[in-house]
Amino acid sequence: MKHLIRHILKEESLRQNLKQQVKDFGWRDTYSLVGDEENLAELAYDNNPMEFIDSLGLKRSESYSTYFSNHEGRVFLDIFPNIQMVEVHHEISEFLFNGFKLDRNGARQVIKDWLFDRHNIEIKFLAKIYV
Numbered sequence: 001m002k003h004l005i006r007h008i009l010k011e012e013s014l015r016q017n018l019k020q021q022v023k024d025f026g027w028r029d030t031y032s033l034v035g036d037e038e039n040l041a042e043l044a045y046d047n048n049p050m051e052f053i054d055s056l057g058l059k060r061s062e063s064y065s066t067y068f069s070n071h072e073g074r075v076f077l078d079i080f081p082n083i084q085m086v087e088v089h090h091e092i093s094e095f096l097f098n099g100f101k102l103d104r105n106g107a108r109q110v111i112k113d114w115l116f117d118r119h120n121i122e123i124k125f126l127a128k129i130y131v
Contacts, residue, residue, distance in 0.1 A: 014043065015043065015044055015046075018030060018033070018034065018040065018043055018044035019044050019045070019055045021033070022040070022044065022052075022055065022056075023055060023056060023057065023070070026091060027040060027091070027094075027095045027099065031099070037095065037098040037099035038098075038101065040099055041095070041099035041100050045099075047100065049096055049100045049102065049107075049110045050110060050113065050114050050117070052092075052095065052096075052099075052100070053092065053110070053111075053114050054114075054118070056070055056076065056092075057070060057071060058070060058076055058077065059071075060119060065078050065080045066078075066079040066121070067079065074089075075089065076088070076089045076091060076092055077089065077092070077111070077115075079115070079121065079123065085123075086111060086115070086123050088107075088111055092111075093107055096110060111123075
């Protein structure tokens with residue numbers, strides 16, 4: 001039983017360390033620690049793309065648009081509510097494509113679900129998902 005508990009704690013520690021590495025240095029500089037993008041998605045986020053977006057710690061701000069940026073002020077999602085359009089930065093979209101193996105429609109749906117579930121923002125159209 002103690003061995004199982006230690007194993008679970010090590011796994012959770014690895015998961016948290018990988019998430020922090022992604023947050024601090026980006027997924028491109030982190031995935032090589034575990035082999036490839038798919039391994040990173042599995043080990044750090046349990047293959048849950050919404051958990052990946054949550055882990056970035058994005059803060060919501062509003063001016064002429066609504067945008068979500070990280071602690072450094074780097075914008076990851078930019079929403080233009082008057083035309084119901086969202087631009088998704090390549091840091092998020094590339095990992096959704098490469099790590100979670102989502103196609104464009106799958107990535108769009110994750111972003112739409114995240115915006116609605118986490119921020120009650122309903123979006124009809126995602127215009128730009130950078131690759």
